[in-house]
Amino acid sequence: MTSGQRKIRLAVAGLIHETNTYATESTGPTPIAAFRQGFGDEIERACRGTNDAVGGFIEGAARTGVVLQFTYLAQATPSATIEAGAYAQMKQKLLGTIAAALPVDGILLALHGAGVAEGVDDIEGDLLGAIRALVGPDMPIATVYDLHGNMTEAMRSGSDLTLPCKLYPHTDLRERGMEAVDLLLRTIRGELRPVTRIRELPMLSYLVGTQEGTIAEQVNALCRQLARREGVIECSWFHGFPYADIAAPCPVVVCTTDDDAVLAQECAEEVANWIWAHRKAFLPHIVAPSEAVRQALAEPLGPVVLNERSDNPGGGTPGDATHLLRALLEANPPPGVCCFALINDSSVVQQAIRAGVGTTIEVSLGGKLGPFQGAPIEALAYVKAITDGRFVNRPGSMLAGMQFDLGKMCRLEIQGVDVLVASSAQQVFDVEPFLLHGIDVTRRKVVALKGANHFRAGFEALAARIIPVDSEGLSTTDVTLFPRQRLARPCWPLDAS
Numbered sequence: 001m002t003s004g005q006r007k008i009r010l011a012v013a014g015l016i017h018e019t020n021t022y023a024t025e026s027t028g029p030t031p032i033a034a035f036r037q038g039f040g041d042e043i044e045r046a047c048r049g050t051n052d053a054v055g056g057f058i059e060g061a062a063r064t065g066v067v068l069q070f071t072y073l074a075q076a077t078p079s080a081t082i083e084a085g086a087y088a089q090m091k092q093k094l095l096g097t098i099a100a101a102l103p104v105d106g107i108l109l110a111l112h113g114a115g116v117a118e119g120v121d122d123i124e125g126d127l128l129g130a131i132r133a134l135v136g137p138d139m140p141i142a143t144v145y146d147l148h149g150n151m152t153e154a155m156r157s158g159s160d161l162t163l164p165c166k167l168y169p170h171t172d173l174r175e176r177g178m179e180a181v182d183l184l185l186r187t188i189r190g191e192l193r194p195v196t197r198i199r200e201l202p203m204l205s206y207l208v209g210t211q212e213g214t215i216a217e218q219v220n221a222l223c224r225q226l227a228r229r230e231g232v233i234e235c236s237w238f239h240g241f242p243y244a245d246i247a248a249p250c251p252v253v254v255c256t257t258d259d260d261a262v263l264a265q266e267c268a269e270e271v272a273n274w275i276w277a278h279r280k281a282f283l284p285h286i287v288a289p290s291e292a293v294r295q296a297l298a299e300p301l302g303p304v305v306l307n308e309r310s311d312n313p314g315g316g317t318p319g320d321a322t323h324l325l326r327a328l329l330e331a332n333p334p335p336g337v338c339c340f341a342l343i344n345d346s347s348v349v350q351q352a353i354r355a356g357v358g359t360t361i362e363v364s365l366g367g368k369l370g371p372f373q374g375a376p377i378e379a380l381a382y383v384k385a386i387t388d389g390r391f392v393n394r395p396g397s398m399l400a401g402m403q404f405d406l407g408k409m410c411r412l413e414i415q416g417v418d419v420l421v422a423s424s425a426q427q428v429f430d431v432e433p434f435l436l437h438g439i440d441v442t443r444r445k446v447v448a449l450k451g452a453n454h455f456r457a458g459f460e461a462l463a464a465r466i467i468p469v470d471s472e473g474l475s476t477t478d479v480t481l482f483p484r485q486r487l488a489r490p491c492w493p494l495d496a497s
């Protein structure tokens with residue numbers, strides 16, 4: 001396989017979607033319009049320097065002198081099940097552009113791992129099977145995933161190298177992209193013969209961060225220890241994504257060795273056994289909105305960050321739940337103490353635009369997208385600012401350097417609380433959405449936002465305290481509440497074992 005003077009060429013492709021199948025009833029399936037699609041070199045222009053997998057592919061290629069052939073990349077904010085026609089269209093574009101790029105020496109893929117389309121419960125396994133059929137069994141393929149992927153046997157067998165990110169917030173996607181280039185090159189040169197084995201756990205996935213002291217960090221430490229064993233190339237685990245009614249929304253350990261299937265299986269078993277023995281440590285401890293607001297206002301120092309986990313658009317929810325905002329308003333804080341980002345309600349943004357900055361409008365805000373979002377907030381709102389909703393994540397936060405466009409936005413003052421309203425659903429990663437609207441969060445006592453854990457990369461350094469908040473919602477932490485028609489049983493903690 002060595003190429004002499006000829007440069008090694010790798011095709012780059014991706015389709016990234018985290019699917020909350022439970023959101024489908026509230027919002028309808030996710031249409032093609034929800035996806036940002038890029039072709040050829042425009043992918044490189046969009047991803048160069050970003051802290052994600054494709055940004056890492058680009059950096060890895062630059063360091064090793066590899067030529068990248070960009071084909072197709074589609075990604076959307078997490079949301080409901082992908083429309084069948086949208087998925088078919090994207091799959092066809094992905095396969096068609098890879099076919100047009102051939103011959104190449106290998107393929108780099110950026111996938112999520114928890115994508116579900118109508119009629120396809122495992123879109124990554126489906127895509128990898130189709131790519132394999134296109135390029136044949138000998139083409140080396142490396143895939144970088146989000147650790148919230150629901151790993152399957154079809155995904156394992158379709159890819160030579162399976163590299164989920166290891167950190168949550170996912171600040172290491174770029175690093176994993178660079179590793180993918182390195183390992184794929186060594187495979188192409190015949191220096192490695194990667195063999196991957198997995199071990200599924202019969203327990204529901206819980207969203208647990210990997211900060212110091214967490215149970216997930218302890219699992220990572222064990223994986224690091226096993227990765228140092230002779231012959232082991234890579235040992236990781238998928239945390240899984242619980243907000244999908246599929247057979248196994250569960251953690252899966254994945255281990256890759258240099259041509260040693262027995263060792264790969266042994267390592268995967270060892271980590272899986274450890275997780276199983278410690279499974280109770282994954283159960284969440286979360287407070288209700290009113291109690292969280294009470295604690296935050298009582299803190300001597302701010303800012304206290306309250307994150308609404310139950311409506312986390314990063315987990316595919318509609319982003320217009322009013323539970324935490326209502327608790328803030330009911331606490332009746334003095335003006336200028338609390339700010340909140342953000343409610344997805346384009347009709348209220350349009351109303352603010354029509355009325356104009358400096359006016360007071362009567363709003364019915366949020367609570368419109370399904371039965372779990374709480375009632376709309378009926379209130380008088382002062383229109384403080386209107387913006388284009390565009391910003392770039394700052395260095396240090398997750399997806400640093402990535403451009404966001406939430407549609408037109410406004411800053412409303414409701415009973416002294418500053419509330420950002422956007423035209424689309426999005427979790428908050430860092431202070432940029434606040435800054436865009438003239439809010440310096442360091443001067444606020446309480447900073448409320450929607451998100452589960454990704455925001456920590458952008459807020460931990462400035463927060464005096466962080467209080468996770470839960471209520472009913474499409475990403476509530478009590479994952480046992482969701483109906484499970486397709487789940488393989490038994491599954492802890494639904495079935496005690």
Ligand SMILES: [Zn+2]
Pocket residue numbers: 146147148170
């Ligand atoms: Zn994730």
